[in-house]
Amino acid sequence: MNTSPPPHATFRLIRGTAPTVAVAVCLLLSGCSRTGGGDSGTDAAGAASGTRLKFAMVTHSTKGDDFWVLVQKGAEAAAAKDNVELTYTSDPDATGQAELVRDAVRDKVDGIAVTLAKPDAMKAPIAQAKASGIPVVGLNSGIDAWQSEGVLEFFGQDESVAGRAVGDKLDALRAKHTLCVIQERGNVALEARCAGVKKAFSGETENLYVDGTDADTMSATITARLKQDPSIDEVVTLGAQFARTAVGAVKAAGTKAKVATFDLNDGLVKSVQNGDVQFAVDQQPYLQGYLAVDSLWLYKTNGNISGGGVAPVLTGPAFVTKTNVGAVAKFAANGTR
Template identity: 55%
Template structure:
């Protein structure tokens, strides 16, 4: 069954991909360079660095990484994955990749200003850079070749419209990292189409603190009838917060993992906005191989959208088996 598309979905180039099989085991892979075994292409061996703003423990990035590893395996690429949630440290990782003369770099731009110098250094050495997941409004001015992800603001607008359709009266939108451009765009979009939305900032690196902060907010304001989170682990925590507070607030979220799929099936979470992180990781790596081996650039100067789409009880079975395999 096709996933529900958000009404305000912005069109982009559509690609048909032949995905290779990947591990059915969940969780992180063993080390930084998996998926770099023998490929199925006959192009020379390449080295690609992928540098993200992953917060350790956030299962979203397991899906990104599995997609990247699948593409790396197919394309005979040595994948060097690294991450740091602090923007200056992430920029240092990009600079290290530049200094080690990798063939290409895939990077997230959650805090673009901090990344500009390192991205410019890559350009000075003719190392192609693509962006994915975060930085929809920043990648092109920075000279990045391609972008793969969803438009956070459009996705948020779709969420706000859904809240209205469901008869919500007051919502909180929970941001787990202040200053992250995509997260803030999502909540801004929610507020645009559902003005009765309050932004709640939490410390996403401390899940007990997230739980207590949401609990306190729900206790303070019993009029809140919807909690919107921006990641699957935070949605599951919000479920516990609502129970702690004795609140009947419903939970909706961005992004999925296997536990979140079960929560939708069980009714604890109403829906999730899917941006297909496996696909983001896959396209980021595969696009660099295409550029390096054949001069191809995807998207015609526009972002290639991997979402958004709603997943709820009406279509959850379409992705449940993939979620069990750790790729949705």
């Protein structure tokens, strides 16, 4: 990403429009259970006829991050369908994100969706929400922590599984030395990705920590490392926009290293098509945002719990390569992949 973190959290209010028909269905890729029991006193018919629920989504995103634009877009789509008033806020600082969750509790919202990139920081505000009778669902980050945090449901990718899948693919591509670029130190999801790569990859894996908010510095750091060690033949980034930065760094270093990445967006589709990026691991951020909001609505109106409260709802990983990128290109262009 090319912008620095905002000095304070971003804020946006989205007002949904009433759908003509409200359909309470099991979510994609998940099972549903009636054992949860919503506590709002509303039902699906009531929600459709004009009773408006108020939800908050609180993420650890930084301003201008392409990935989180897709998450928010999916959340907005679900809010519009469900006639929900949705507030989206974010702060990359864990302390700031925790305070945003507390703000949502003070605002007496009907449900909260939260990312758990720094799980320990979220424990107290999530407990406060639960004590206030507000259901909380998790998305994107924290698949190993959501149950211990007391979160009702989780939507995202198992980052360890995704990392191991990348490691296996690199073996198939006969890579020997991989540089795994982590743009945010301490983010459990990012650390899990590189750890998974290292566990499965038979070659050498080394982590390189960079500042993801400064593209120029990130590019210079990658370039310098590639020049220092010409044996590095693969650069793995953990976000679509960082892959494009890595492509430039490889060219600047004058090496033959290849670039692969986690995550996908419209710009990266072109990079995969022209061969600048070998493959992308898509976790479907739009779907994560959509399911998180829709699951809160289903819980409040119908008592449904996706995954039964014991299993996460997985949205990835899926490999996007030059051979199949055409199948997702039009959705990426629409801003839904």
